[in-house]
Amino acid sequence: MTQSNEAIDMQAKPHEGANLLIVDDDQPWLNRLGRAMESRGYVVHGAGSVSEGIKLGKSVKPAFAVVDMRLEDGNGLDVVENLRSENPQARIIMLTGYGNIATAVEAVKRGAVDYLAKPADADEIHAALVAEPEGRASPPENPMSADRVRWEHIQRVFELCDRNVSETARRLNMHRRTLQRILAKRAPR
Secondary structure, eight states, rough: OOOOHHHHHHHHHHTTEEEEEOOOHHHHHHHHHHHHHHHTEEEEEEEEEEHHHHHHHHOOOOSSSEHHHHHTEHHHHHHHHHHHHTTOOOOEEEEEESSOOOHHHHHHHHHHHHEEESSOOOOHHHHHHHSOOTTTTOOOOOOOOOHHHHHHHHHHHHHHHOOOHEEEEEEEOOOOHHHHHHSSSSOOO
């Protein structure tokens, strides 16, 4: 391979040999994703908790990171914030099974470049990690249903009311118990 071809190849695959930190407390999923990302050329480091993710982030200084929102010992947003302060150029993706607009906005404010809902596959995660920062996201193949949009709005107001059920119910002109039932359920598709 000539010198110019090597430079072109590095531009095409900036992730080759780069450190990738995956923080998730679901060990089987962490292992599967780790193997899938290694096959794509990343050097994978796994952590199962907020404290372990922060510690590993400081020692490894990853160029890429995939962080779960809810971990046993805290919130993945703390890991994102710490990784961003350690390495401002890191490309960090936030994953969650409890997606809502308010947490997506908070993740981006703290330094994540994208926010994906579980179950996200390795191809989706890889595409988000290497996407052009200025590029526009393609429109969703399966846009949110009306029920999902309603649920997202309720979650956003709930977050804006500092997770106060009574205040959220008052502002949404909804009975408190009805709101509690909605908040206890998973997001509709």
